[in-house]
Amino acid sequence: MIGSWCRFGAAALFLLMGIVFMALAVFGVNRFHKALNRMHAAAMGDTLGILFVFLGLIVVRGFSFDSLKLLLVILFFWMASPVSGHMISRLEMMTDEELGEIQVIRKNREESLEEKIDEAV
Amino acid sequence: MKGIEEAYQLLFMGAVLILAMLIIISMIRSVKGPRVADRIIAVNMIGTMTIMIISILSVYLGENYLVDICLIYAMISFLGVVVLSKVYTGVFLKGKHMEANMEAIEDNIGRQGERSGKEKDVRE
Amino acid sequence: MSRRRDNYENSRWRRFKRWLEGEIDPLTEGGVGLSKAPSSTAASLEGTDRGREPEEDVALSPGDLEKDVALSPREPEKDVALSPGGTEPDTLPALREPGGRGLRLYRKFYQIMSIFLCLGIICVLLWTIAYLPAFGNAGNPDNNEVSARYIEKGLEETGAVNMVTGMILDYRAFDTFGESCVLFIASCCVLVLLRIDDDGGSGDAEKRKREANDRVFEPKNDIILQKCACVLVPVIMVFGIYIILNGHLSPGGGFSGGAVLGSGLILYLNAFGFQKTEQMFNGRTYRRITVSALTFYCLAKSYSFFTGANHMESGIPLGTPGDILSSGLILPLNICVGLVVACTMYAFYTLFRKGGI
Numbered sequence: 001m002i003g004s005w006c007r008f009g010a011a012a013l014f015l016l017m018g019i020v021f022m023a024l025a026v027f028g029v030n031r032f033h034k035a036l037n038r039m040h041a042a043a044m045g046d047t048l049g050i051l052f053v054f055l056g057l058i059v060v061r062g063f064s065f066d067s068l069k070l071l072l073v074i075l076f077f078w079m080a081s082p083v084s085g086h087m088i089s090r091l092e093m094m095t096d097e098e099l100g101e102i103q104v105i106r107k108n109r110e111e112s113l114e115e116k117i118d119e120a121v
Numbered sequence: 122m123k124g125i126e127e128a129y130q131l132l133f134m135g136a137v138l139i140l141a142m143l144i145i146i147s148m149i150r151s152v153k154g155p156r157v158a159d160r161i162i163a164v165n166m167i168g169t170m171t172i173m174i175i176s177i178l179s180v181y182l183g184e185n186y187l188v189d190i191c192l193i194y195a196m197i198s199f200l201g202v203v204v205l206s207k208v209y210t211g212v213f214l215k216g217k218h219m220e221a222n223m224e225a226i227e228d229n230i231g232r233q234g235e236r237s238g239k240e241k242d243v244r245e
Numbered sequence: 246m247s248r249r250r251d252n253y254e255n256s257r258w259r260r261f262k263r264w265l266e267g268e269i270d271p272l273t274e275g276g277v278g279l280s281k282a283p284s285s286t287a288a289s290l291e292g293t294d295r296g297r298e299p300e301e302d303v304a305l306s307p308g309d310l311e312k313d314v315a316l317s318p319r320e321p322e323k324d325v326a327l328s329p330g331g332t333e334p335d336t337l338p339a340l341r342e343p344g345g346r347g348l349r350l351y352r353k354f355y356q357i358m359s360i361f362l363c364l365g366i367i368c369v370l371l372w373t374i375a376y377l378p379a380f381g382n383a384g385n386p387d388n389n390e391v392s393a394r395y396i397e398k399g400l401e402e403t404g405a406v407n408m409v410t411g412m413i414l415d416y417r418a419f420d421t422f423g424e425s426c427v428l429f430i431a432s433c434c435v436l437v438l439l440r441i442d443d444d445g446g447s448g449d450a451e452k453r454k455r456e457a458n459d460r461v462f463e464p465k466n467d468i469i470l471q472k473c474a475c476v477l478v479p480v481i482m483v484f485g486i487y488i489i490l491n492g493h494l495s496p497g498g499g500f501s502g503g504a505v506l507g508s509g510l511i512l513y514l515n516a517f518g519f520q521k522t523e524q525m526f527n528g529r530t531y532r533r534i535t536v537s538a539l540t541f542y543c544l545a546k547s548y549s550f551f552t553g554a555n556h557m558e559s560g561i562p563l564g565t566p567g568d569i570l571s572s573g574l575i576l577p578l579n580i581c582v583g584l585v586v587a588c589t590m591y592a593f594y595t596l597f598r599k600g601g602i
Contacts, residue, residue, distance in 0.1 A: 004125055012132050015177075019139050022170060026143045029150050029166060035158040038150075042162045046169055053136075053173045057180050060129070069188040070176065076195050076480075077169075083473040084165065084202040090467075091206040092158045095213045186496040189488070193505055196481055200508050203470065203515050 007059060014056030021049040035092050039085055046081040050074060133181040140170050140177075157209050161202060168198035404563035404572030405493040413498075414575045414582075418546050425542065425582055428589045429535055435593060441600035466518070474516035481509035485587070492579040493572045499579040503586025510591045519599060526591065528602040535588050538581040545574055 021044060028041025054074050058067040144167050151163035172191050179187030253259055378385050395412055405411035413421050489502035514522045552559040564571030595602050 008125055008128055008132075015132065015136050018173070019136055019143075022140065022143055022173070025166065026147045029147060029163060035154075035156050035162065038159060038162055042166050045166060050169060050173070054176060057176055060180050066179075066185050066188055069185075069192070073172070073176070073188065073191050073195060076192065076477075079473060079477060080195065080199040083470060084199055084206075086469050087203050087206040087467075088158050088161055088165075091161075091210050092156070094210050095158075096156070189495075189497065192484065193501065196484075196505065196508055199477075200512050200515075203512065207515060 011056045011059040014052050014059060018049050018052030018054075018056060021045060021052060025049060035096070036089060039088055039092075043081065043085050046077060046085075050077050130181075133177055136177055137174055137181075140174050144170050158206075161205055165198060165202055168194065168201075172198075400566055403575065404566050405575050406566050406572075407493050407495060407498075409496070410493045410498050410575060410579070411572070414493075414578045415573075418578065419550070421578075421582065422542055422546060425539060425585045428585055429539060432535075432589045432592045432596075435596050436602070439596045439600050467516070470516045474512055478509050478513045478516075481505060481512065485509060485583075489579055489583040490569060490576070492583075493575045494567065494569070499582025500586055502579075503583035504590060506583065506587035507590025507594075510587065511594050514591075514594070519595075531588050531592055531602050534584050538584045542578055542581045545577065549574055 025041050025045025028044070029038045032038045032041060051074055054070045058070050061067045061070070147163050147166050147170070151160050151167065154160045154163060172194050175187050175194065176191050179185065179191070395408065395416065399408050399411045399416075400406065403411035403415040405415070485502045485505035487502075488497035488505060489499060492498035492502065510522075510526065549559055549561070559573075561573040563573050566572065570576070592602050
């Protein structure tokens with residue numbers, strides 16, 4: 001009896017962690033301002049959220065053929081999600097018109113910082 | 122023994138409900154997102170959460186075959202992201218008459234840099 | 246005609262009539278009765294000559310151009326001027342640059358109405374769900390003697406553990422044959438509409454060149470995607486074959502397994518390009534696989550129906566339920582349906598991207 005309650009506790013902990021990660025990902029996607037930042041938040045949900053939710057389900061299921069399939073889904077996600085993130089980031093790099101300006105602005109800032117340091121010295 | 126079954130039921134239903142609400146929230150971004158990449162990210166995340174819901178339901182209902190559907194869903198959403206990003210990159214670069222390679226990225230950024238530099242000259 | 250007013254050419258009725266007769270397009274030259282800008286009235290005065298080249302009108306009037314840029318802030322202003330060595334500079338801006346005020350109004354109206362349409366459909370569907378009978382209710386209209394027969398005698402008559410496959414490939418196999426034929430016919434229709442021939446006239450050659458030009462702009466030979474596809478495509482293919490072969494034992498079957506196989510093919514195509522994929526899968530392969538699968542399906546099911554209708558022994562062993570090689574004709578029919586579906590998915594994709602298989 002205590003063992004099954006322990007299993008329930010572990011499963012609930014994992015599931016809640018996964019859902020919290022997913023909620024953080026959704027929050028980040030709605031909160032960030034640039035698509036590349038949003039992608040960073042979404043990738044966290046794709047890896048950690050999936051991992052913890054499926055670990056919770058594996059704990060519920062115990063050791064069986066179905067938990068093997070759930071593990072396969074996790075593996076597939078970890079293979080596929082970085083690649084899809086790479087594709088989206090390349091799309092963004094190729095099509096975003098304002099990306100260059102940001103980099104240029106940052107470069108100018110760095111230069112100005114260096115100049116300030118030079119002046120201070 | 123009855124208490125633990127009810128607890129499991131409550132846990133799964135709560136998880137599914139929260140995920141459904143999260144799907145609706147991320148749908149806002151998929152409608153609002155100013156760029157195509159934002160929409161693709163949001164739709165991809167909706168797919169991820171749908172896979173979670175299906176897997177939770179597979180354990181909750183005790184139906185093993187729903188895990189197969191998870192796998193198929195993951196495949197199709199990955200394929201959708203790949204095809205969509207590729208097609209849209211092609212469409213965009215066709216409008217610019219640029220070929221797709223690393224030079225296109227550098228060209229995109231470099232030309233923007235030149236333009237903003239020119240604007241700054243004008244301002245000065 | 247003496248009573249004809251001076252501003253008859255500008256009056257609403259005259260414009261409406263001209264629009265009705267197809268002389269002017271109100272979307273490219275301002276609204277029907279809405280536009281009072283001098284440029285659009287001048288354009289509509291000259292009628293059909295200008296109507297053929299609306300993009301020049303837009304490009305000539307600087308005020309319109311500014312508005313257009315303001316309407317689509319993502320488009321750079323120097324788009325046309327910057328294009329180095331553009332082969333068709335005229336067609337693209339004509340598509341992209343919106344016309345007068347009418348088109349803008351139409352677009353806003355379209356956006357708002359699309360939102361309302363989506364909301365309306367959602368409300369209607371939710372409203373309908375509320376009226377559906379409860380799930381699993383014994384008094385539902387689908388709980389009649391047909392499904393009772395399927396459930397009680399399905400396993401012993403078809404030999405399939407998965408009841409749904411036994412239904413669609415044994416009791417209702419004729420229906421499924423029609424579905425696969427519909428898939429084949431749909432891909433044939435898309436082929437007729439979208440195919441670009443080699444041996445056409447000069448216009449076709451130009452069209453083909455333009456289509457090839459379209460594909461030039463896509464990113465190719467992405468090494469990350471290729472390495473990922475090297476690992477994922479075999480897994481996807483094996484999973485699709487597993488779904489097809491286990492169609493009579495577990496949920497799945499020809500349609501879903503074929504879709505998975507087709508998606509694996511499309512992923513390979515996206516990673517490695519058309520040239521490499523055509524080495525293993527071209528139009529001839531498509532034709533052979535589809536026609537032979539459909540013919541085998543037709544012959545096998547005709548034999549089965551013929552013997553069944555005449556109360557003869559078909560001679561096809563049902564095997565023990567639960568084995569891979571069991572349930573008579575269902576396994577080969579599943580394989581046929583899966584092949585047809587996979588080929589159709591791949592053919593649709595290549596036809597829309599390239600204009601040929």
